[in-house]
Each structure stands twice: as structure tokens, then as C-alpha cells.
Amino acid sequence: MKLLKASRKDPLLRDLRRVLPPDRVRVAPLERSIMGRDASIFEGGQAGPVCFPISTEEVQDCVDAARRHGRAVVPRGAGTGLAGGAVPLEEPVVVVTTKMNRLLSVDADQAVAWVQPGMINLDLSRALAPYGLHFAPDPSSQQVCSLGGNVGTNAGGPHCLALGVTSAHVLAVEVVLMSGEAVVLGDPDGWGPGLDLRGAYVGSEGMLGITTAIAVRLTPNPPAVQTLLLAFDSVDEAAQTVSAVIADGIVPAAIEMMDKNIIWAVENFVGAGFPLDAAAVVIVEVDGLPGGVAAEADRVAELALERGGRVRRAADDHERALIWKGRKSAFGAIAQIKPNYYLHDTVVPRTRLAEVMNQVYEIVEEHDLQVMNVFHAGDGNLHPLLLYDRREPGVMERVHAAGSAIIEASLAVGGVLSGEHGIGIEKRDFMPLMFSDADLDAQARLRRAFDPDEMANPGKVLPTGASCADVNTLGKVPEGVWG
Amino acid sequence: MDSAGQAVIAEVLEVIEKRTGTALESFAAEVGSDDPVAVEGGRTRWEVGGRCPEGIRLVRAPAGIREFDPADMTIRVGAGTPVEELDAALAEAGQRANLPLVSGATVGGVLAVGRDDVYALGRGRLRDALLEAVYVADDGRLVKAGGPTVKNVSGFDLCRLLVGSLGTLGLVGEVILRTWPRPAARLWMAGQCDPAELRRKLYWPCSILWDGLTVWLHLEGHESDVEAEAAVARSLGCETVDGPPPLPECRVPAAALEAQEFRGRYLVQVGTGSAYVSEPVPLPEPDPAVVALHRRLKAQFDPRGRLNPGRDPLAAT
Ligand SMILES: Cc1cc2nc3c(=O)[nH]c(=O)nc-3n(C[C@H](O)[C@H](O)[C@H](O)COP(=O)(O)OP(=O)(O)OC[C@H]3O[C@@H](n4cnc5c(N)ncnc54)[C@H](O)[C@@H]3O)c2cc1C
Ligand SMILES: Cc1cc2nc3c(=O)[nH]c(=O)nc-3n(C[C@H](O)[C@H](O)[C@H](O)COP(=O)(O)OP(=O)(O)OC[C@H]3O[C@@H](n4cnc5c(N)ncnc54)[C@H](O)[C@@H]3O)c2cc1C
Numbered sequence: 001m002k003l004l005k006a007s008r009k010d011p012l013l014r015d016l017r018r019v020l021p022p023d024r025v026r027v028a029p030l031e032r033s034i035m036g037r038d039a040s041i042f043e044g045g046q047a048g049p050v051c052f053p054i055s056t057e058e059v060q061d062c063v064d065a066a067r068r069h070g071r072a073v074v075p076r077g078a079g080t081g082l083a084g085g086a087v088p089l090e091e092p093v094v095v096v097t098t099k100m101n102r103l104l105s106v107d108a109d110q111a112v113a114w115v116q117p118g119m120i121n122l123d124l125s126r127a128l129a130p131y132g133l134h135f136a137p138d139p140s141s142q143q144v145c146s147l148g149g150n151v152g153t154n155a156g157g158p159h160c161l162a163l164g165v166t167s168a169h170v171l172a173v174e175v176v177l178m179s180g181e182a183v184v185l186g187d188p189d190g191w192g193p194g195l196d197l198r199g200a201y202v203g204s205e206g207m208l209g210i211t212t213a214i215a216v217r218l219t220p221n222p223p224a225v226q227t228l229l230l231a232f233d234s235v236d237e238a239a240q241t242v243s244a245v246i247a248d249g250i251v252p253a254a255i256e257m258m259d260k261n262i263i264w265a266v267e268n269f270v271g272a273g274f275p276l277d278a279a280a281v282v283i284v285e286v287d288g289l290p291g292g293v294a295a296e297a298d299r300v301a302e303l304a305l306e307r308g309g310r311v312r313r314a315a316d317d318h319e320r321a322l323i324w325k326g327r328k329s330a331f332g333a334i335a336q337i338k339p340n341y342y343l344h345d346t347v348v349p350r351t352r353l354a355e356v357m358n359q360v361y362e363i364v365e366e367h368d369l370q371v372m373n374v375f376h377a378g379d380g381n382l383h384p385l386l387l388y389d390r391r392e393p394g395v396m397e398r399v400h401a402a403g404s405a406i407i408e409a410s411l412a413v414g415g416v417l418s419g420e421h422g423i424g425i426e427k428r429d430f431m432p433l434m435f436s437d438a439d440l441d442a443q444a445r446l447r448r449a450f451d452p453d454e455m456a457n458p459g460k461v462l463p464t465g466a467s468c469a470d471v472n473t474l475g476k477v478p479e480g481v482w483g
Numbered sequence: 484m485d486s487a488g489q490a491v492i493a494e495v496l497e498v499i500e501k502r503t504g505t506a507l508e509s510f511a512a513e514v515g516s517d518d519p520v521a522v523e524g525g526r527t528r529w530e531v532g533g534r535c536p537e538g539i540r541l542v543r544a545p546a547g548i549r550e551f552d553p554a555d556m557t558i559r560v561g562a563g564t565p566v567e568e569l570d571a572a573l574a575e576a577g578q579r580a581n582l583p584l585v586s587g588a589t590v591g592g593v594l595a596v597g598r599d600d601v602y603a604l605g606r607g608r609l610r611d612a613l614l615e616a617v618y619v620a621d622d623g624r625l626v627k628a629g630g631p632t633v634k635n636v637s638g639f640d641l642c643r644l645l646v647g648s649l650g651t652l653g654l655v656g657e658v659i660l661r662t663w664p665r666p667a668a669r670l671w672m673a674g675q676c677d678p679a680e681l682r683r684k685l686y687w688p689c690s691i692l693w694d695g696l697t698v699w700l701h702l703e704g705h706e707s708d709v710e711a712e713a714a715v716a717r718s719l720g721c722e723t724v725d726g727p728p729p730l731p732e733c734r735v736p737a738a739a740l741e742a743q744e745f746r747g748r749y750l751v752q753v754g755t756g757s758a759y760v761s762e763p764v765p766l767p768e769p770d771p772a773v774v775a776l777h778r779r780l781k782a783q784f785d786p787r788g789r790l791n792p793g794r795d796p797l798a799a800t
Contacts, residue, residue: 109679110754154636165634167643168611183772189756191736194769194797195652196597196610197776199643203636223686247554249577249664289686291707347632351555379634416630417637427637434637438624442653443639445783449776461638 012069013049016093019061024052024099035094038081039141041342042425045087047074050094056174056182056212059095063210064180066093072455073178075206077117077149080141082343083424085153085205089459095210097148103127104213111218112171112188117148117211121155124216133218136163139420140328148211154203156420158254158327159285161378163219165420167202174213175201178455188215200446205422206457208450222253222287226297227314229323230304231278235259235361235373237307238280239354242377244303245284246350250296254285255378262330262372262385269333272326273319275310282309282377283323330374331385338370338387342399346410347419350380359409360384367402369395381419382410407433423461431463506545506561507617507625510656513542516623519789522654524592525565527585531596532649532799536792544591544656548572556662557614557631562591562655578662581612591655596799597647598734601727602701604754605689610646612660618645618653621785631659644780649799650791652784666703670713673699674721678753681719685712691753692727699727731759734800739764769797 016025026032027049036045048071053059066073072092079086088094101118108131115124121142125134138157139145145155151173156165163169172186186198201208232238242255258266258281263274274281282304286296301311314320334341348356357373364371364386375383384406388395407417407430417427417434431440444462447454514520521535522542546563553576560569566588573579582593583600594616599609615629628641645655678693681700690701700716702709713723730750737751737758743765751758777797781788 109683154640156634156636160634164607164611165636167640168607177772181772183770183776185773185776187736187756189736189738190608190754191738191756193766193799194647194773195777195780196643196647197773199610199640199646202643203640207639220686243554246556251556251664289704289708289711291711292705295705295707347630347634349552349555349557349632351552376634380632381634414631416632416635419632419634420636422636423638431638434630435627438620439627440638442620442626442628442641442784446639446641446644446780449779449783452779 010049012065012071012093015065015068016049016051016062019065020051020053020058024054026050026052035076035079035096036088038079038084038086040082040084040087040424040426041340042084042087045084045089046091047088047094048091050096052096052099054099056176059097059176059210059212060180060182062093062095063176063178067178067180067455072458073210074457075148075152075210077146077152078120078144080145081149081153081424082345082421083153083205083418083426085422085424085457085460086149087425092458097210097212098146100212101146106131108133108218110189111220112215113218114188114213114215115147116213117146117151119147121145121147121150128218131218132221134221135216136160136169136219137166140331147214147216151202151211151214152204152206153420153422156376156381158256158376161255161376162251162253167199169217169219170198170202170214171217172198172215173201173211175209176212177209178451178453182212186215203422205424205461207447207460209456224290224293225253225285225287225320226293227320227323228284228297228300228304229274229312229314230282230284231275231310231312232280232282233278233308235280235357236354237309238282239357239377241282241304241307241309242353243351244307245300246378248299248303250286250299252284252296252300252378253287254283255376256283256327257281257373257375257377258283258327258330259373261370262333262374265333265337265372266326266330268336270325270329272322274326278310283327327374334372334385334387338389340388340390342386342388342403343421344382344384344386344403344406345418345421346382346407346415348380348382348410348413348415350378352413352415353377353380356382356409356413356415360406363402363405363409367398367405369398369402376419379419380415404430425460428461428463431461507656510542510545511619511623511625514619514623514654516621517789519792520654521791522591522650524563524589524595525587527588528592528596532794532796534793539792542654544589544654546589549657551576553578557633557659558662559631559657559659560590561657562589562594564590566590566593573662574665577665579665580660580662581606581609582660583609590658590660594646594655594658595648595650599755599757601690601692601730601752603752604691605687605701605703606663610643613642613646613658614661615659616642616645616655617657618655620653621787621790625656626653629659633661647796647799649794649796651781651794651796652790654790666705668706668709669701669703670709671699671701671724671726672713672716672721673697673724674716674719676719676721678751681716681721682753684715684719688712690727693751693753694728694749699724701727731761733760733763734758735760735764735766739766763800766800
């Protein structure tokens with residue numbers, strides 16, 4: 001409480017209120033406590049002044065003020081992140097970009113749009129509907145998450161299997177660096193000489209600067225779509241079918257998997273028509289031109305039948321929408337079962353899915369917890385959801401122990417720490433399991449090239465230690481090195 | 484499989500592991516940590532982005548396919564592997580990697596140059612093909628960027644930074660690439676029509692090239708889809724041809740041609756921002772803030788300027 005009161009007299013606050021109207025620089029305890037969290041399980045974040053700029057210039061002004069007072073800056077979108085990326089540590093200036101939410105321009109011929117970072121993911125695709133275009137990355141949180149947050153985490157979604165995650169759909173970004181300069185990385189026309197600064201920036205979790213505009217690549221709506229609901233008597237058969245589809249050389253638009261527990265929860269919640277007697281369902285969507293779609297759907301059905309699956313094809317748009325509604329309301333459905341959940345996010349090679357799924361069930365049982373699985377099976381992106389009631393004494397230790405064991409099991413088969421949620425605070429200290437000191441040092445160098453004083457979102461992604469390597473290498477490039 | 488069989492496989496795997504481990508380590512040892520050094524691929528684009536000093540010490544990245552599980556649709560290869568060799572190995576499994584197929588060029592070379600081929604409109608950008616890279620850093624250490632799975636957001640995306648970096652940030656020894664199914668049907672067509680209209684009317688053209696008069700179109704995919712799209716193109720005046728015209732040597736931004744009302748021979752690669760011309764045209768100056776970021780990255784990754792000296796990614800077209 002002391003900190004909160006003191007900050008009203010903070011000279012930084014005075015400066016911020018010189019550049020932004022007072023109603024857009026907030027210090028009320030309630031607001032700062034909301035901004036102290038995101039959708040992850042992390043508590044204990046402490047926001048300093050919370051700023052809501054509405055233009056690039058205002059973002060620059062906020063950054064300048066913070067710099068003059070030696071305060072760090074945490075960029076924030078809608079706060080739906082699951083790795084604690086937007087959780088402020090030690091009262092930084094929080095720069096929330098949600099009020100910068102306009103669609104700036106659409107060039108339908110070139111399939112490019114400029115958007116502001118606060119625009120909600122789904123609002124963009126809705127606005128593009130008249131052009132027959134959409135933005136391909138569709139995180140399950142797309143009704144609420146912002147495009148700036150999607151760039152920050154390099155977000156994925158069910159329909160990123162064939163088309164790639166956010167990075168593949170971002171042509172350029174306008175960024176305010178911690179020096180206060182605004183710079184465009186990449187090229188909206190797609191040409192772009194030089195290093196791929198755009199690519200290095202996407203997924204940097206707010207640690208290289210603040211995104212103030214984004215040029216996104218737009219995807220034509222497919223002329224034909226078929227959605228199949230495959231039901232299996234075992235998770236093994238389901239996982240093997242996923243691997244078989246990939247091995248067959250088919251890259252569907254989406255392959256999602258849900259296990260029995262989540263099927264029950266979802267059916268209870270929205271009545272999507274999922275079979276309650278199945279151990280797992282797999283949703284496969286193929287899209288494109290009609291001939292290829294029909295052939296691929298037939299082949300997927302054949303592969304499922306060979307593995308003991310039952311096949312239902314969505315007869316019309318209504319049935320298709322219902323299947324996706326079931327998939328996308330999975331998280332909401334969970335609240336009926338336990339008050340809290342911890343959603344994990346690792347990736348394994350697609351040939352190892354069945355094996356790792358089985359391990360996940362064993363791990364969860366060992367730790368006396370409940371798990372539900374609803375995930376992007378086509379790219380091997382597991383999302384085990386651990387359910388718990390945090391009022392139960394000692395439960396958090398078990399949740400964390402099970403989480404670590406799942407991460408280790410994923411890495412052991414050649415997997416990675418995160419497929420789409422990012423590292424943030426959550427997995428920062430797991431980074432050495434995947435990367436050597438030299439690897440982490442290289443990432444810290446990228447960070448310092450953009451933000452030498454480490455003022456943007458400090459304390460995330462890189463474990464402490466990775467950033468203090470060889471300060472003497474900070475020197476200048478000798479003349480003539482570039483020829 | 485019996486246990487003897489499994490033991491043999493385990494042994495073979497260990498040998499492979501050792502060999503690749505050793506290949507990377509000897510590459511790192513060869514690169515060393517002191518003097519200026521440049522890495523050669525197939526030398527098909529050796530001087531792009533500037534010349535190395537005379538007499539600079541040259542090294543080569545290890546070659547060969549290390550690991551390929553067709554069912555996972557990823558492949559691990561030495562960066563010195565010729566792209567044609569990679570393509571032949573993938574073709575046997577009905578797959579391909581999204582790398583330009585330049586005769587004599589290497590995987591490391593095409594990634595370091597980072598230039599898309601003419602199919603980028605339909606197949607996506609070269610920069611998205613790279614999942615993991617192991618490179619030798621300026622201090623001689625081996626560094627891993629990215630990870631082996633098709634989806635991965637663990638830490639900063641150094642792989643994107645390496646593509647197109649001309650070996651100025653690190654010398655790449657080995658990479659993991661995402662692979663794709665080879666399409667069942669492919670077709671080149673050409674005719675005199677409006678490239679924008681052609682693009683609008685087709686769902687997923689793989690390549691559209693335009694020289695101001697003639698349009699060349701590449702279609703690929705399922706047979707019946709290619710046939711359906713070809714019918715659309717025919718209705719606009721296109722006919723089947725053997726292949727695309729030869730590309731003029733210099734790549735420039737298409738926007739620069741428009742701005743300069745360019746009169747020489749050119750070929751626009753529709754939807755990618757690129758055009759090809761026979762004579763270089765003056766290019767727009769990069770933003771000083773972008774140039775400054777390039778300098779700072781170089782200063783961070785290679786403070787002594789020993790890796791591929793003389794090359795400047797900003798000067799590569
Ligand atoms: C129910 C649920 C389902 C989800 N499903 C998915 C899914 O399918 N796929 C997926 O990828 N994620 C998913 N997520 C996670 C989350 O929605 C994504 O990570 C999303 O991209 C975060 O967007 P946001 O606007 O909420 O960003 P925030 O949480 O506010 O921020 C995320 C990160 O981006 C940075 N950032 C935000 N805005 C900016 C900016 N303007 N400039 C610079 N940095 C910025 C922050 O500093 C932080 O590090 C899900 C979350 C929930 C709660
Ligand atoms: C006639 C011609 C036409 C072309 N047309 C096209 C085209 O249409 N589309 C297209 O996409 N590309 C085209 N290219 C370029 C091509 O894609 C490759 O970029 C080029 O062939 C480089 O491969 P290389 O192995 O020969 O590299 P080299 O020429 O040997 O080297 C090129 C650069 O890459 C660096 N390099 C090489 N290996 C590594 C490594 N392991 N690590 C780090 N740096 C490395 C070198 O030091 C050098 O700076 C063309 C090239 C030629 C010669």
C-alpha cells in the first residue's frame with residue numbers, strides 16, 4: 001500500500017501526465033492490480049503508472065518519460081498471455097496499446113492491411129470479410145486477444161498448421177525502440193533488403209520495443225471447406241491417425257485433438273454433438289479448391305477408419321460451426337469442473353505424439369491431479385490442462401512438479417519448451433534445459449542490439465545470467481567491416 | 484524387432500550421432516576464434532552483398548543428410564549439402580523443401596543469401612523454411628538457434644535473423660528444415676492479360692511473372708484443382724508453356740521501377756514486391772534507424788568483424 005500511495009507524487013507520473021491526458025495515465029490501486037496480472041497463473045506483478053497512448057507519438061513520449069526517470073517499460077495488449085509476458089515486475093511503466101485499435105488501411109489487390117496493435121484478432125478477420133480475405137492465425141482466444149499481443153508472442157492457432165504462425169503473416173512492424181525512435185522493420189511490399197529484423201522482432205515478448213502498427217499479410221478465403229469429426233476408442237489410435245495423416249503427405253488446414261475429459265466438459269457446456277463414448281476426437285479441416293478438398297477428406301477418412309475410428313463429416317456450415325464452437329469453448333467449459341487450471345504448451349515431433357500423451361497421463365496420475373487435453377495435434381503442439389483448486393493445501397507444488405515433468409518428457413523426445421504461448425516468466429528458468437550458455441548468450445546479444453540498457457520488459461524469457469556475458473563485447477564495429 | 488536388431492540400430496544411431504557431432508565440432512575448430520574467415524557454399528552467388536578481402540581464409544560447412552523422418556516432415560542436413568542432393572533425397576519420399584533449386588548451390592548458401600525463388604507467392608517465403616540452425620559464432624563456439632519442431636516460440640527467433648545474413652552473424656554448420664508434400668500436378672502457362680485480374684480470379688497461384696506485356700503463371704496442387712485454375716487462366720487468354728522466361732540478373736523492389744518509370748527489360752514477380760532487371764537501378768536509401776540496428780547487431784554478434792568480412796546484407800539485392 002505504501003508504494004501505491006507514494007507513486008502519486010512520483011515525478012515520473014508528473015512527466016507522463018504532461019504528455020498524456022490524466023485520464024489515460026492511471027495509478028488507481030484497482031487498475032494497477034489488474035495490470036499486475038495476465039491470464040497466466042502468476043501473481044505478484046507490480047504495475048507502475050499505466051498509460052493508454054492512442055498514437056505512435058504518444059508511445060514515444062511515454063518511452064521518453066520512462067527513460068528520463070530510469071524506469072523500465074512493459075508493453076501490454078489484452079493481457080490474455082499465458083506465460084506471464086505482460087506481468088510487470090518492480091513497478092515499470094505499463095504501456096497498454098489496446099486503445100490503438102484501428103484498421104489503418106486495406107489493399108485487397110496486394111493482400112496487405114496495416115493495423116494498429118490494439119485491434120482484436122477476430123475483429124480484423126470480420127472487417128476483411130467483404131474482401132473475401134482473412135488473417136490466418138486464429139488463436140482460441142481470438143475474440144479477446146490483440147494483434148500486438150499476437151506479434152509479441154508469435155501466436156498460433158488451429159489454422160496455422162498449413163499456413164504457419166503469426167510470423168509468416170507479418171510483413172512489417174512499426175516499433176518504438178527504447179531510445180524513443182520509431183522504426184519500420186520489414187517491408188509491407190514484401191521486398192526488404194538486409195537482415196530480417198521483422199522476423200527477429202516477432203515473438204520477442206515485448207523485450208525489443210513497443211509495436212505501434214503492423215502490416216499483415218492477408219489470406220484468401222478458401223472456396224471449399226470440409227470438416228471431419230473423427231472419434232476413437234483410444235487416445236493411441238487418435239494420435240496414430242494424426243501421425244498417419246501427416247506421414248501420408250497431407251497438410252490439412254487444421255488437426256485438433258480433444259480427449260474424453262474435455263469432450264464431456266464441452267458437451268455439457270455447449271452441446272456441440274461430440275460423441276460421449278469416445279476416448280478422443282480429432283477434428284480435421286481441409287480447405288482449398290473443391291477437387292483437392294474432396295480427395296484429401298476421403299483420404300483422411302480412410303486413414304481414420306483403418307485405425308478403428310468413426311468418421312462424421314460436417315454436412316453444412318452450421319454443423320461445421322458447431323464443431324468449432326465445441327473446440328473453441330473448451331477453456332470456458334473447464335470452470336465447471338475445478339476453479340483453477342494451468343494450461344501447458346510444449347511441442348513434440350509429430351511421430352511421438354501417442355508416446356508423449358501416454359506419459360502425460362502417467363505423470364498427472366503420479367501427482368494426483370486431473371488433466372484434460374485439447375490441442376493442436378497436427379503440429380505436435382500439446383496443451384495438457386492441469387485442473388486444481390488452489391484452496392487445497394499443497395496443490396501448487398504438485399501442479400508445478402507435474403508441469404516440470406511434462407516439459408522434461410517433451411524435451412526428451414526432441415521437443416521444445418513452447419509452441420505458441422512463449423517463455424515469459426513461466427518458462428524462463430527452463431530455458432537452460434533447451435539451450436546452452438552459448439545459445440542463451442546469442443539471444444541476449446539480439447536483445448541488447450535493440451535495447452542496450454534492457455529497459456523493455458526486463459526479467460522475462462532469458463534466465464538471469466544470460467545477459468551479463470562479456471560486457472566488453474559491446475564495442476563498436478571497426479571501420480570498414482562492412483566493406 | 485528382436486533385441487539384437489535393436490542393438491544394431493542403437494549402435495548405428497550412435498555412430499551417426501558421433502559423426503555429426505564431430506563434423507560440427509571440426510567445422511567449429513576450423514573456423515576458430517581469431518582471424519578473419521569466410522565460408523564457401525557452391526560459389527554461385529559468391530560476391531552478393533560485397534567482396535571478401537583478397538586471400539581471406541576459406542572454410543566449408545559439413546555436407547550430408549543427417550536425419551530424415553518422412554513421417555515428421557522435417558529434415559536435418561549439413562549446411563554444405565548441395566540443394567539438388569537434398570531435393571533428390573526428399574523426392575524419394577514425395578516431399579520437398581521450400582529452398583530455391585539452383586544448380587551447384589548449397590543449403591547454407593541459399594539460406595545465407597536468403598533470396599526467394601519465383602514460387603514464393605504460392606509456397607511461402609524462404610525465411611520460413613528454417614526451423615533450427617547450428618552455427619559457429621565469432622568466438623568459435625557452436626550456437627543453436629530455434630528448435631527441431633514445426634512450431635516453436637522458445638526464446639528469440641534467431642533463425643529468421645540468420646536467413647539473409649550472408650554469414651555475417653555466424654557461419655552455419657547444420658540446419659533442420661520443414662518439408663512439404665510434392666504436388667501431384669504442376670503447370671506453367673503464359674498469355675497477355677492483366678496480372679492483377681489473373682491473381683484476383685485464381686485462388687492460389689504459385690507464381691505470376693509479368694514483363695509489362697506477357698504474364699507467366701505457375702499452378703501446382705491436386706490434378707483437378709490445377710485443371711480448374713488452368714481453365715480460368717485460359718479464359719483470360721493464357722496457354723500452356725514449358726516454363727518461365729530467364730530471369731534478368733538484378734533483383735530490385737518493384738516499387739522502385741514504378742517510381743522511376745523504368746524503360747528497360749524487366750520482370751515483375753507479382754505479390755512479392757520483387758522485380759528483376761538487367762541493369763541495376765538506384766535503390767531507395769534505407770532508413771538510418773534500420774542501418775543503425777544492422778550495425779548494432781553486427782557489433783553484438785561479431786564485434787571484431789571476422790566473419791565474412793566485406794559482406795553487407797543491406798547491399799545485397
Ligand atoms: C483461453 C485462452 C486460449 C488461448 N489460446 C491460444 C492459442 O490458441 N494460440 C496462442 O498462440 N495463444 C493462445 N492464448 C494465449 C494468448 O491469447 C496469446 O498469447 C495472445 O497472443 C496474447 O495477446 P494479448 O493481446 O492478450 O497480449 P498480452 O498478454 O497483453 O501480451 C503478450 C506479450 O506480448 C507483449 N505485447 C503485447 N502488446 C505489445 C505491443 N503493442 N508491443 C510490444 N509487445 C507487446 C507483452 O509484453 C507480452 O510479452 C490463449 C489464451 C487464453 C486465455
Ligand atoms: C544464376 C543464378 C540465378 C539465381 N537465381 C535465383 C533465383 O531465381 N531465385 C533465388 O532464390 N535465388 C537465386 N539465386 C541465388 C541462389 O538462391 C543462392 O542464393 C546461391 O546460389 C547461393 O548458394 P551457394 O551455395 O552457391 O553460396 P555461395 O555463392 O558460395 O555463397 C553466397 C554467400 O553465402 C555465404 N554462405 C555460404 N554458405 C554459408 C554458410 N554455411 N553459413 C553462412 N554463410 C554462408 C557465403 O559466404 C556468401 O556470402 C541465383 C543464383 C545464381 C548464380
